[in-house]
Amino acid sequence: MSKSFQPDVTVDSRGATCPGPLMDLIGKVKKLDAGTVIELKTTDSSSSHDVPEWVAKAGHETLDVVEHEDEGYWSVFIETTK
Amino acid sequence: MTERIVIVGGGTGGTVLTNRLTDELATEIEAGDVEVTLVNDTPEQTYKPAFLYVAFGKKTMHEARRPLADLVDLRHATLVVDRVTGIDTENKHLTLAKDDGGLDYDHLVLAMGANLAPDEVPGLKEGGHHFYGPNGAEKLRDALAGFTEGHIVLSVIGVPHMCPAAPVEFVLMADAWFRERGLRDQVEITYTYPIMRAHGIKSIAEWATELFEERDINLETFFNAEEVDPDAKVITTMEGTELDYDLLVAIPPHTGSDLVTDAGLGDDGWVEVDKNTLEAKNADDVYAIGDVAELPTSKAGSVAHYAAGTVADRLASRVRGLVPTETFDGKTICFIESGMDEATFVEFSYGDEPVVREPSQLLHWSKLAYNESYWLTARGLI
Ligand SMILES: Cc1cc2nc3c(=O)[nH]c(=O)nc-3n(C[C@H](O)[C@H](O)[C@H](O)COP(=O)(O)OP(=O)(O)OC[C@H]3O[C@@H](n4cnc5c(N)ncnc54)[C@H](O)[C@@H]3O)c2cc1C
Numbered sequence: 268m269s270k271s272f273q274p275d276v277t278v279d280s281r282g283a284t285c286p287g288p289l290m291d292l293i294g295k296v297k298k299l300d301a302g303t304v305i306e307l308k309t310t311d312s313s314s315s316h317d318v319p320e321w322v323a324k325a326g327h328e329t330l331d332v333v334e335h336e337d338e339g340y341w342s343v344f345i346e347t348t349k
Numbered sequence: 350m351t352e353r354i355v356i357v358g359g360g361t362g363g364t365v366l367t368n369r370l371t372d373e374l375a376t377e378i379e380a381g382d383v384e385v386t387l388v389n390d391t392p393e394q395t396y397k398p399a400f401l402y403v404a405f406g407k408k409t410m411h412e413a414r415r416p417l418a419d420l421v422d423l424r425h426a427t428l429v430v431d432r433v434t435g436i437d438t439e440n441k442h443l444t445l446a447k448d449d450g451g452l453d454y455d456h457l458v459l460a461m462g463a464n465l466a467p468d469e470v471p472g473l474k475e476g477g478h479h480f481y482g483p484n485g486a487e488k489l490r491d492a493l494a495g496f497t498e499g500h501i502v503l504s505v506i507g508v509p510h511m512c513p514a515a516p517v518e519f520v521l522m523a524d525a526w527f528r529e530r531g532l533r534d535q536v537e538i539t540y541t542y543p544i545m546r547a548h549g550i551k552s553i554a555e556w557a558t559e560l561f562e563e564r565d566i567n568l569e570t571f572f573n574a575e576e577v578d579p580d581a582k583v584i585t586t587m588e589g590t591e592l593d594y595d596l597l598v599a600i601p602p603h604t605g606s607d608l609v610t611d612a613g614l615g616d617d618g619w620v621e622v623d624k625n626t627l628e629a630k631n632a633d634d635v636y637a638i639g640d641v642a643e644l645p646t647s648k649a650g651s652v653a654h655y656a657a658g659t660v661a662d663r664l665a666s667r668v669r670g671l672v673p674t675e676t677f678d679g680k681t682i683c684f685i686e687s688g689m690d691e692a693t694f695v696e697f698s699y700g701d702e703p704v705v706r707e708p709s710q711l712l713h714w715s716k717l718a719y720n721e722s723y724w725l726t727a728r729g730l731i
Contacts, residue, residue: 284645284700286544290508293543293573297587317545324571325588 274306358460359389362639362653368729369661371425438632476579498535499595507602541572684716
């Protein structure tokens with residue numbers, strides 16, 4: 268469960284395959300102010316490491332990656348910095 | 350009572366569906382039990398894959414258009430040339446731009462395709478070319494014809510976009526085209542893609558990356574254009590990169606249809622559907638096929654074509670009072686040009702990783718032959 272972070276925005280990309288979740292996130296980040304916490308929900312296992320890679324490259328911050336094993340998805344928490 | 354089937358959009362998906370339905374349900378249509386209506390906002394259909402060849406002066410826009418009246422069987426279907434301006438799924442009614450009375454339906458299929466949204470990136474409209482529409486393709490043809498030296502940047506800005514293969518094809522064709530003309534040494538080519546590799550599909554990304562290296566095409570990944578400065582000719586990205594260009598060819602962001610968002614059928618204009626039955630998740634008796642449907646596969650003509658087959662079968666069962674059983678497995682086929690006279694081919698369904706075949710001249714001719722025979726496919730003849 269996502270206990271540690273309360274997202275301001277949730278991007279639900281469950282069911283989408285790569286690059287869907289990352290592109291959904293990029294589309295959202297474009298429109299948000301610095302300091303926004305986003306929860307990206309993804310069922311695509313590769314997104315759980317590809318997304319943090321992009322987040323680092325773009326200069327934002329990955330706060331946590333939480334696996335919801337029972338429900339078969341990951342939550343990637345990101346904070347925008349610019 | 351007559352069952353009214355209305356199809357919105359007379360592109361690849363809408364025409365194939367109209368022809369499949371009128372074929373399958375000819376007896377019911379003649380008996381007055383079923384009516385099939387196709388609504389399109391123009392009297393002609395434009396075959397979009399031709400744009401790639403128009404850009405290199407290998408085809409004309411004239412060859413890429415056909416009157417819809419020649420493509421559908423008007424004995425069994427009604428063609429309405431009008432623009433749908435509103436969808437009311439509660440009352441099963443469509444509003445039309447010209448006809449005040451609008452149209453009622455019992456079964457609705459949305460096949461409005463995708464739209465380009467270059468305005469989403471400041472400066473892109475002024476600074477960038479594209480080959481994703483008729484005017485863009487012709488303007489790019491003129492720009493390419495006069496381009497003898499400098500840096501061409503092909504930037505994939507929008508994902509998802511129509512035909513995920515087309516940007517890769519463009520740079521490989523440009524490479525061969527400038528070589529043939531003896532100008533390749535003076536032309537630098539760069540391809541950019543938003544994620545960590547050259548393409549959404551891993552095997553295509555690996556294949557393309559190797560070819561780009563062989564052919565001296567630069568590759569920039571994690572490249573999400575944020576702004577284009579048309580005067581300084583610079584693209585700035587969300588990742589903080591700056592790239593100079595002399596000729597920018599961009600795949601603009603895509604959106605679905607406002608009608609879809611307004612009708613509550615899906616965000617960003619893409620209709621949320623069950624990926625196997627193609628039934629809308631948020632309304633009864635509504636289906637979506639082709640680019641306007643939110644499906645976990647490519648926005649490609651082949652997908653629109655196969656999805657049309659599935660919906661035709663399901664609708665035929667429905668109007669006959671049978672339980673529909675036909676489903677769509679995500680089948681996608683795609684020819685990919687890898688130069689001016691060679692191409693490869695991929696085929697996959699939902700969840701598959703396609704195998705990229707060795708490029709050959711035969712596959713190039715197959716793609717050209719398919720382009721020629723497309724009109725027969727749309728008419729339901731092959
Ligand atoms: C450059 C390029 C190259 C491509 N190459 C290939 C390829 O090699 N292979 C491949 O499989 N695919 C290719 N494609 C993709 C292919 O063209 C599309 O996926 C396909 O056309 C989608 O079909 P569709 O029926 O969903 O939409 P479209 O064919 O786009 O048709 C939509 C129709 O709906 C109409 N419409 C829209 N809104 C309304 C409204 N409100 N009221 C009435 N009518 C409306 C439009 O005018 C249009 O006629 C390419 C695309 C491009 C741009």
